[in-house]
Amino acid sequence: MSQFGPTSRIKFKQPPDADIVANRVRFHAANTQPDLATPYDEVPVTPPDADGFTYIVVGSLPKAANLDGEYDVAITAVDDAGQEGAFLDIDAVDFDFVPPGAPTDGSVVA
Amino acid sequence: MIRAALALLLLTCAGIAQAACPVGVTCLSWQGDGHYTDNTTIPANFVVVYTLLYGVKGGPYTALAGYNGGPTQAMSTNIKTPPYPKTCFVVTATADTPDSTGKLSKQTSVPSGEACQKPPPGAPSNGSIAAPSNGSVVH
DSSP: OOOBOTTOEEEEEOOSOTTEEEEEEEEEETTSOOOTTSOOEEEEOOOOOTTSOEEEEGGGOGGGTTOEEEEEEEEEEEETTSOBOOOEEEEEEEEEOSOOOOOOSOOOOO | OOOOSBOOOEEEEOOTTOTTSOTTEEEEEEEOOSBBTTSOBOOTTOOEEEEEEEESTTOOEEEEEEEEEOTTOEEEEEEETTTSTTOEEEEEEEEEEEOTTSOEEEEEOOOOOOEEOOOOOOOOEEEEEEOOOTTTOOO
16 A cells, blocks of 8 residues: 655545635544544645646645554535535545654774 | 514624624624514613524524614624534514503514525545645645
């Protein structure tokens, strides 16, 4: 299975509502139900690409710092009245934001 | 003649996300028309209790708060949208109402017209995690 680092991107399509101003992203334990009580990062809406997809760089989300292991990614849309819509849940994504440790036992040999 | 409840009120739900109505807040305003249902005037010094109620469209409604005001006083309040999403609001008015002998009793109006919040947005779709692409990652 591929592992995703900080430069990977969440890819999705917005719901058809014209009044969406932001998306909220939550990371929660893999294969569990998303919960509005889970802390989230809120990202202002950006224009979609030509195929209608919106992208969010995972490493830009403070709540993604130090992700290591499998998580579900839950995304919602927020309208201009502050109302939050239903979840899109991306299941069991293997994140690895933790860099490897330092090599050991180093020396320069002739 | 027994005067029934108060004549009806005007309840308006101010536009969402207007300058005077911050994001995440529903701004409600209303005003009594100053008359009983038989079109006689409510004395200006009478205190009217305006009760704000909420519920699904068409009711039933649950009382949320009460506000004292005059018979024609313009009233307003701001309701934080959560925990009242997908709701409609109505207002009733309660005031002393004289019967034919002049005896006062509390009478409550029928509810005003509904002021309903718009529904929340739908869910995003087609979600996946994508690898970085050339030139699209901002560090």
